[in-house]
Amino acid sequence: VANRAEVLDHEDSIWDETIEIDLTAPFILSREIAKCMVKRGYGKIIFIGSMWSVLGGKTVISYTAAKTALAGLTRGLSNELLPKGITVNAIAPGFIETDITKGLRQDTERSNWFTSRIPKGRWGQPSDLAGAAVFLSAPASDYVSGIVLAVDGGFLAN
Secondary structure (H helix, E strand, O other), rough: OOOOOHHHHHHHHHHHHHHHHHHOOOHHHEEEEEEEHHHHHEEEEEEEEEOOHHHHHOHHHHHHHHHHHHHHHHHHHHHHHHHHEEEEEEEEEEEEEOOOOHHHHHHHHHHHHHHOOOOOOOOOOOHHHHHHHHHHOOHHHHHOOOOOOEOOOOOOOO
């Protein structure tokens, strides 16, 4: 969830809801599923992060904070769980056409600015994340853990 509000108008309830959904829930779910994975001696945890964890953000301070903390959670869980056979990684989607980015896409000036910085030349589609998800869930990535993989059309490289 990414509730938009300028920081001076950012209600505590917006903060609490965003942190609960975007950070606390992934922690609790991964902790509980990891218990089963430890018994098997193998598992893959993949979080969905955000580019805002690298860039900051405007009018999404609680979302930015939660996704930045999720990147830290990815590294911390990896350190604890990798010796038990569980990899922990995250995918950080770039600017993807979803409900969360609808406001940005409707703001022509900001949307054009973002698009001009994406070497791929377009907003991403949810399907653009599939390859990263398949790789991180496959045995081919058994030696990859603790990373936040940007899937951003080259945005961060530009």
